[in-house]
Amino acid sequence: MKKLLASYGREDDFRAVVEQIIADEEKKNNRVLARSLRKTLDNLGSHPQTGGLSRLVPFPDEAKDFIQRIEPRHGPQDIILSRGNIELFVGLIREFRQADRIRRHGLPVRSKLLFCGPPGSGKTLCAEVFANELGLPFFHVRLDSLISSYLGETATNIRKTFEFARRQPCVLFFDEFDAIARSREETGEHSELRRVVNSLLIFIEQIEPQGFLIAATNLDAHLDPAVWRRFDEIVWFEQPDDKMIRKYLEHAFRNVKVTFDPSSYSNQLQSYSYADLERVCVQAIKLSVLNGNRAVSDADFRHAMRDAERRRMRKQKLEDQTRE
Template sequence: MKKLLASYGRDEEFRAVVEQIIADEEKKNNNVLARSLRKTLENIGVSPAPATAGLSRLVPFPDEAKDFIQRVEPRHTSQDIVLSHENLEQFVSLIQEFRQADRLKRHGLSVRSKLLFCGPPGTGKTLCAEVFAAELGLPFFHVRLDSLISSYLGETASNIRKTFEFARRQPCVLFFDEFDALARSRDESGEHNELRRVVNSLLIFIEQIAPSGFLIAATNLDQHLDPAIWRRFDEVIWFELPDTGMIRKYLTHAFKNSKIAFDPGVFAEELKGYSYADLEKLCVQTLKTSILDGSKQVNDAHFRSALRQAKRRRRRESQIEGGRLTG
């Protein structure tokens, strides 16, 4: 509540604090209150009240785009993600630009709003997009590629146009995951004319759109992207596997609400090469093992038991991947 009062008059911060309050109430299963707060937040801006006139309200879904876009309520904060120093600087700079957009535009300067996230699976691209939206106080929308990509000739490009039109009108973070499914290189053998037409349309849409918030595309397969895609984005942000320092920080945070009888940081070196998704599974399994053991503390044995399972899973996955490469 103190944060809410302190953010009075600063639109983005105000919305971010309200989103956090709503998320907290949802975690407590106070769903009636959460829904009421959500409805009130979405209606802000309908009446030109002086204190809230600058807050952007949610634009109703146009019927033609509702099947392709899903709203996702951010459930994580900046405390739940570990970023490299380089990426942290990038996001701080982007947030600063967004919050002072009018000031930049008065000087004839544009605001960076089209971002491409690249990196291996499990390195935090989707989580980062969600946290980024929460920090900005913008609603977070996920593009449903399974619905967007149509089996009918010509429809996919039309669906993309409708999605981009929504992003132009609605201040939000619009997130395309597995972007390579849409933006695959037109030079790859076997790609048919329909895909080429889709990529051509996508290039035009990205070039021309000036989103009210941010357009973020993420891919694990950047080597498959069409070469012309890269220069359409204002920034390309690379997500790498965490180093030992980042692993140690992640483990400390993962067990911050648990009583532990060991130092998880000592395993950081052994966990080099693990993604954040791998580390999350490892920590969750450790907690489960502790609970099932009836222990009041998480100890070294619980962690080592979960680690053996993680190593076995990674070994099997490597064998499967190796079979694909040689098959």
């Protein structure tokens, strides 16, 4: 273990130590572990972009208030995407894996993505799954804390963030990017905040990340061209339609016994977001557990839907009040 840690960053040494561990485990007859370690080691070699193992750049201490490393817990099996988006992501992953080859031809590699779509449509989840698929560390930038910190420091913070992303192969994710789009609209021409926002946009324009930079926003129609033209791809996340609702329900109950047909409710679930759908399904499963049943019943699902409906009504009311 000690040798393994000491060899971090030196790939040949690292591999040699792992080979030794595998040989030891084989000798001890721990075949399953040995085979699994072998598979992991072989997989590392399949990312030519990062030369097998990705480097870990020391995390800037000053950035810990607004950059957070997230350990991805979700994989592609956990997300429902439209066919178009699946194709797009498969293409991006392919491009990333062969980035050197593309660059040798003097061609640009797409690496800056803007995710647009209503709340609960899977933007954050997708960024996580994407990082996981690429085998890259996932860093979450909290724009609200980055911007609301002392403005004078914000500029330095932004510079540090980008310096970090330039050196660290990673997925750097700016969630709630609306904060930026909005502050461009709402602040006066010469305010300091406006300058900060503009400098952030310039950084985005100039950076060539070693992994990906992804920003997510709930706004779409009003998206400022100064914002979206900085990105290589704009990815739209839609509210699920009837077909996707059915697909989601099938997915949500794939490992659970049911005594009814969830898809018969697809009509009543129109205008639900994926996050709403998830809440209903989880709640229905929970009720069946609480009732000590082995299968989820029609009554459980209807009960869960009533809860969700109440929640949605309340939320709508709050939104209307804010607008007034």
